[in-house]
Amino acid sequence: MQSLKFRKAELTDLDRLLHLINLAYRENPIQSWTNEADYVSGQRINKLQLQQALMDDNYHLYVAEVDDVISTTSLIGCIGLAFNAEEVEIGTFCVDPVFQNAGVGRVILSFAETQALLIQPNLRLYMMYVLDIRSELIAYYQRRGYSLTQVRKPYPIDANVGKPLLNIELQQLIKHVS
Template structure:
């Protein structure tokens, strides 16, 4: 596998990122195993939401690219939202054509390392995963995350799609040692 090149996302990436995020979360193509299309309908994010996220303090969105023949291809993204002594990892996806190649594990490791480099006083990494996504929860458990007792309602008010089944958000955490 070719090495990934990471950088902060910027406003010129918005169109590509909206397409990447919606494709990764809401379609089932390529070698995708992360699609939510059977449990959530509608876009995961729109241009306005992404622009607002990019302008938030304490939030950074990183893109991962593969450079081939002097051209770069956007293959993944991950967001870091800093909160006191923890960082929430979200807006994390890999383009379905690039899944099952270890990119997700590399991007997650990069996000954890980058978060700690930015705030070395962090004590934990946090994330929320749809409770119906058992295989994704198991993946994160293999990466050192644990389910907590915290379960939140699906954020219908956030305009991130409409659930087709009863969904909740499972909080997961990983201590920084």
């Protein structure tokens, strides 16, 4: 695997990001780490939501890229950081299914944790929400040092991020900054 390059997402990335996020979460016909198609229908994000997120000063979306064989750059992953006081919520984390199971996600998550500390040096807590029925994904984050909390939220139907096909909730995971 070639080394990853990271940069902050730009408005010119909208179409590629929209495709990547929806492919990884909802459209991919094979079961991938982030795929939720069996649990949630509809788009994971639309162009307006993504555009608004990129313009939010408290939100930072980073893209991971590799150089491909024809000397262009391929966007293969992304991760978002939303800051609040002394904590950061990690979300919009995905890897192109073609590149999954190769350690890319681990590198992206590590980059995001380091980047969050550079942006907010007084950071005390990393936080994320995962669908409660995604036990393999929860286990992955636990191997990365995250712990389950007692906090659960209803699936955000009003946020226009898809409709649940099952009775699901969002489970909070946290990791204290060491």
